[in-house]
Amino acid sequence: MQGDLSRYFAQHRSNKFSNLLGKVYCKGNLLFTPDGTTLISPVGNRVTVFDLVNDKSYTLPCFHRRDIVRTCLNSRGNLLLSVDEDGRCVLTNFHRRLALYHFTFKHPLSALAFSPSGRHFAAGGARFIEVWHMPDVPGVDSQDGLEFAPFRRHRIYAGHHDQVQHIEWSNDSRFFLSASKDLTARIWSADPEEKFSPTTLAGHRESLLGAWFSNDQEDIYTVSQDGALFQWNYIQKPFENGSVVANDENGTPPQWRISQRHYFMQNDAKVMSAAFHAECGLLVVGFSNGLFGLYEMPDCSVIHTLSISKNDINAVTLNLSGEWLAFGSSKLGQLLVWEWQSESYILKQQGHFDSITDLAFSPDGQRIITAADDGKIKVWDAPSGFCTATFTEHTSSVTGCEFARKGNVLFTSSLDGSVRAWDLVRYRNFRAFSAPTRLSFSCLAVDPSGEVVCAGSTDSFDIHIWSVQTGQLLDQLSGHEGPVSSMAFASTSDALVSGSWDNTVRIWSIFGRTQTSESLQLPADILAVAFRPDSKQVAVSTLDGQLTFWSSEEGTQESGIDNRRDASGGRKLSDRRIAANTAGTKSFNCIVYSADGTCILAGGRSKYICLYDVQSGTLLKKITTSANLSLDGTQEFLNSRNLTDAGPKSLLDENREEPDFEDRLDRTLPRTIGGTPSSKHLRQLIRTSAISFSPTSQAFCAATTEGLLIYSLDTTLQFDPFDLEIDITIAAVIEAVEEKDYLRALVLAFRLNEKSLIRRVYAATPTASIDLVAQQLPRVYLARLMGFINEATGETPPLELNLLWIEAILSFHGGYIKGNSSMHMTGMRSIKKTIAKIEADLSRLGDENVYTLDYLLSQQ
Numbered sequence: 052m053q054g055d056l057s058r059y060f061a062q063h064r065s066n067k068f069s070n071l072l073g074k075v076y077c078k079g080n081l082l083f084t085p086d087g088t089t090l091i092s093p094v095g096n097r098v099t100v101f102d103l104v105n106d107k108s109y110t111l112p113c114f115h116r117r118d119i120v121r122t123c124l125n126s127r128g129n130l131l132l133s134v135d136e137d138g139r140c141v142l143t144n145f146h147r148r149l150a151l152y153h154f155t156f157k158h159p160l161s162a163l164a165f166s167p168s169g170r171h172f173a174a175g176g177a178r179f180i181e182v183w184h185m186p187d188v189p190g191v192d193s194q195d196g197l198e199f200a201p202f203r204r205h206r207i208y209a210g211h212h213d214q215v216q217h218i219e220w221s222n223d224s225r226f227f228l229s230a231s232k233d234l235t236a237r238i239w240s241a242d243p244e245e246k247f248s249p250t251t252l253a254g255h256r257e258s259l260l261g262a263w264f265s266n267d268q269e270d271i272y273t274v275s276q277d278g279a280l281f282q283w284n285y286i287q288k289p290f291e292n293g294s295v296v297a298n299d300e301n302g303t304p305p306q307w308r309i310s311q312r313h314y315f316m317q318n319d320a321k322v323m324s325a326a327f328h329a330e331c332g333l334l335v336v337g338f339s340n341g342l343f344g345l346y347e348m349p350d351c352s353v354i355h356t357l358s359i360s361k362n363d364i365n366a367v368t369l370n371l372s373g374e375w376l377a378f379g380s381s382k383l384g385q386l387l388v389w390e391w392q393s394e395s396y397i398l399k400q401q402g403h404f405d406s407i408t409d410l411a412f413s414p415d416g417q418r419i420i421t422a423a424d425d426g427k428i429k430v431w432d433a434p435s436g437f438c439t440a441t442f443t444e445h446t447s448s449v450t451g452c453e454f455a456r457k458g459n460v461l462f463t464s465s466l467d468g469s470v471r472a473w474d475l476v477r478y479r480n481f482r483a484f485s486a487p488t489r490l491s492f493s494c495l496a497v498d499p500s501g502e503v504v505c506a507g508s509t510d511s512f513d514i515h516i517w518s519v520q521t522g523q524l525l526d527q528l529s530g531h532e533g534p535v536s537s538m539a540f541a542s543t544s545d546a547l548v549s550g551s552w553d554n555t556v557r558i559w560s561i562f563g564r565t566q567t568s569e570s571l572q573l574p575a576d577i578l579a580v581a582f583r584p585d586s587k588q589v590a591v592s593t594l595d596g597q598l599t600f601w602s603s604e605e606g607t608q609e610s611g612i613d614n615r616r617d618a619s620g621g622r623k624l625s626d627r628r629i630a631a632n633t634a635g636t637k638s639f640n641c642i643v644y645s646a647d648g649t650c651i652l653a654g655g656r657s658k659y660i661c662l663y664d665v666q667s668g669t670l671l672k673k674i675t676t677s678a679n680l681s682l683d684g685t686q687e688f689l690n691s692r693n694l695t696d697a698g699p700k701s702l703l704d705e706n707r708e709e710p711d712f713e714d715r716l717d718r719t720l721p722r723t724i725g726g727t728p729s730s731k732h733l734r735q736l737i738r739t740s741a742i743s744f745s746p747t748s749q750a751f752c753a754a755t756t757e758g759l760l761i762y763s764l765d766t767t768l769q770f771d772p773f774d775l776e777i778d779i780t781i782a783a784v785i786e787a788v789e790e791k792d793y794l795r796a797l798v799l800a801f802r803l804n805e806k807s808l809i810r811r812v813y814a815a816t817p818t819a820s821i822d823l824v825a826q827q828l829p830r831v832y833l834a835r836l837m838g839f840i841n842e843a844t845g846e847t848p849p850l851e852l853n854l855l856w857i858e859a860i861l862s863f864h865g866g867y868i869k870g871n872s873s874m875h876m877t878g879m880r881s882i883k884k885t886i887a888k889i890e891a892d893l894s895r896l897g898d899e900n901v902y903t904l905d906y907l908l909s910q911q
Contacts, residue, residue: 069750071097071110072431072438073421073758074402075386076379079120080366083377084145085128087370090377090398092386093119095757096679098133098143103375103388103397108436113143113150118681121163123172130185132172134160136681140174142201152201156181162215166224171205171241173227175215180208180229182241208239210249217261221268222329228271230259236273238307250307255279263327270349271307274325274336278315282349283307313351317342324367331373337364343378345391355391400438403427407754409741411452411461415880416746418475420461421759422449428463430475431759433745440478444471450493455501456542460519462504464492470506472519484517487524496538496547503561505547507535514538514549516561530557530568537579541586546603548589550577556591558603569606573599578640578655583648588665590644590651596637598653600665612668614639620657621684621737636684641741646748654739658685660753674762676739676755683734784808788815794824801832809839818855825859833864837878841885850889857882 071094079093090101096115101108115135122133124145131143138156143149162175174181184203213232220227225244230236236252236259252262255275262273271283286305315322320340327334327348334346341360346353359378366379375397378387388398405424412419418439419431426447430440447467454461459475468490472482484504492506492515503525505516514528514535533553540547545562556571575595582589588609589601596615601608615637639653639661650671654660662672677685741754750763779802787796793816800809816824828836840856861868868875 067763068110068112068760069763070108070436070761071099071758072419072436072761073407073429073754074384075099075101075400076366076381076384076402077118078365078381079118080122081368081377081379081386082122082124083368083370083375084124085126085371087372087375090386090388091122091124091131092379093122093133095119096135096677096681097757098122098131101386101388101398101400106435106437111143111148113141113148114678115139115141116678116680118679121160123163123165125165125169125172125185126167127169130165130169132163132165134163134174138176154202162218162229164218164220164227166220166227166241167222168224171224173218173220173229175218175229177214178209178211180211180215180218180239182206182208205241208249210237210251211235213258216259219261219263221264222266228262228264230262230273232258234258234275236262236271238271246304252281252283252307254281254309260322261325261327264329265348266329266332270310272327272334272348274322274334276322278317278320278322278336280313280315280334280351281309282311282313284310286310311349311351315344317344323363323365326367326369328369328373331369333369333373335367335369335376337367337378339363341380343367343376345376355394357389359387359389360385401441402438402758403429405448406756407740407759408448408450409452410743410752410754410759411454412743412745412752413454413459413475414456414746416750419743419752419759419761420452420454421754422452422463424448426465426467428452428461428473430478433761440475442473442478442480444480445469447491451495451506453495453497455497456499457501460501462495462497464495464506466491466493468492470495470504470517472504482519482522484515484522484524486511486515490515494535494538496540498540498545499542505538505540505561507538507549509534509536512551512553514547514559526561528559528561528568530570531555533576536577539580539582539589541582541603542584543586546582546586548580548582548603550580550591552576556580556589556601558589558606571601571606573597578638579642581642581644581651583644583665584646585648588648590642590665592639592642592653594638598639598642598651598663610665610668612663614653614661614663617661617670617673618653618655618657618659620659620687622686622688623683623736624734641739643742643744643751645744646746652742652744652751654742654753656684656736656738658737660739660742676753676760677737677757679737679757681734682737682756684737779803781805781808784812788812793817793820794827797824797836798829798832801835806839810843813839813843813856814852818852821855822859822862825856826863830864830867833860833868834875834878836860837875837882841878841881854886857886 074094076092077095082091088104090103092099095118098111099108116139117135117137119133119135124131129145131145132140134140136159138159140154141150142152144151158176160174160176165172170185171182182205184205186201211231211233215229215231217230218227226238226240228236228238234255238250240247252273257275257277259273259275264271273281285307315336317338320338322336323339324337332348334348335343337343341362342358343364344353345355360380360383362380362382364378365381368377374390374392376389376391383404384402386400390397403423403425407421407423409422410419417433419433421429426445426449428442428449429438432439445465445467447465449463449465451464452461461473461475464470468485470484470492471480474481490508490510493509495506497504502519503516504519505514507514512531512533516525518525531551531553533551535549535551537550545560547559547561548556550556554573554575556577557568559568573593575593577591578594579592580589587603589603591599596618598612598614599608600610618639619637636657639655642651642653644651649665651663651665658676660674660676661670664671679685735756737756739753739755744751750761753760779799784796784799796812800812840853843853
């Protein structure tokens, strides 16, 4: 196949991070874009964007060295600031998804806010607030050139005695509010103002979570953790009769004073987050018991009170119109968008609570299945990145999942002693398989015909075989003398390969009369096995860090790869040895062949994923899945400054020194593993638990500690020697259209990669010239043209124009597309699905018109 991975990397192409699934929210604040249709959520050390109108999500390619704690977006919506736990900041061009500038603050930040003018941003941390200048915009600001140093510090504000938790700017960008853990809120000016001095608002009994100006900036609202809401007015001190005046005749200036006090009574629940929409006068408050309240100010009247979970609501925000409310819960990794007027969910997503154990691509490549230790099975839509279904029938960790080669049937195995079959058309569990005795299944394999499913266990050394049609146990294969760790079916024969901890690999003929097996002896425990797509070769990964390839027909070893040096990487904080001398990371736990069988992808208990060429045994690509220092095993060398006599600083429990009583409480069990109880004692270890190629081999997924990472292969040319002498500009494209050189205009538009420009050339091409343009179009642009036609067919009204383009492409390039079906299969299926949907809509519309005409004709 022309687009195989070996040629791809030989031509110096590299795989590109595409998306992050499996997690939708970790911690930090949530943001809406200025148009109110897109939600920005921090996920670990990356930022995920949810398009709520088009039902799509993507993850920005730039990442931090630690988990992100605060983000903010300017009023124009084109610049995104994100700060991690160490105070490292990244300025990103939000629309282009490019990191523009990296900056490091001297201390960690807990509050961040852009001014409405976009010229400044305020950053607050421990006791200090810093206001910084943003770079000048050419043509808007005084300077017309770009600056070398984008950030310039404007002023430093000191006055708080504890951590600053929230910053809010006034509408004119002259003043800003800060709320702190020292029980006070303060009013500051960005520049020195005449007759103005910083004002302190004190009166709360617990730490403040937020402070906001009203729309007319005549009132200030402050919310504390104990549920107290204070309304402050700029008034004169009251007289004895209770009356007040705006300004005393004696010249005594008015002051900010408490005019009203309100309290949110939710039993013993604490306020965890709050947000205020000044224009609509809406206040949203999230509590520690999973409730949220929507209040209308200034009367503080309750509009809605709803329970969305039983855990803390760590982040809330409102969009520009005030119609959508977004909530984030870090404990469950839950993200919700609620429309309060219609009382309906716009978005309801939740990642896995625990580590992902296995994954599987659907045969059409449009869905990805993930199984995790939390006992849940999630179905993810690959193009949009959203979770479409969740199955919770398993009561323990799910250890394996695999699709049948035909149909929409999924099989899963679990430690609860059951193997289940799922119908992904009706989204139900239609079959459950179990063993005669109580066992915990660790792996499974499905026959290519989908009639037989096999499962192996670590409790019993036998392999159990069931009939999918009847659900009965057909046989138990005996022969292994240790727990079965991995299994795989051949795609073109009835052979089943199984690997065990007894240092043997067995190849079974399960449909034969004798069901004999051929044993392959290896020097170490078997961790993973995989069949080549043509069923003539078996790849085996062992505990001693060797990757061996065996002939399935002759039972002889063909080649081998020593992957100990490639697999090793990353040092845990508790390790006493360097990463190169740690034996636990020098092997691969999961391996998978590419669709053409020329390459094999492997991952294990380290931060690396390796791609090998099978024939030569060479390492083609080594991918680093994560550089997040918040995880364990991402550093090659440890910093001696972080080591103390009691151990590494990151493993010490410092909560006893927190000033708040709630923060000092430790409700976790000592040395518990997995889930939230271990968050204060153990750090998550970076690892790759499963890998899978897409059916076309143009993308692959890796189930890691950070989530489900999707990498796509860029098969378009980086350098295209077509019309090099022409300046590739928008003016050149318009000029080509006016000169009726539609082929050159279309190619230039594709190279500029502007959808509006491509749509303009596409619509301007006369129907008589479509055949000629499609015939002479370079094949490198075929996939992009087909993808654009698919979008245009679903959006634009002229259906006949789209069908003419499709007919011309298939007429002149049909042979090439058929010969390279793996490269163009996804595009052709998408076009076919879109046309089928339009056909069904037109047919339904025609039937409705016929019935309407019959009814009208029957009436006098």
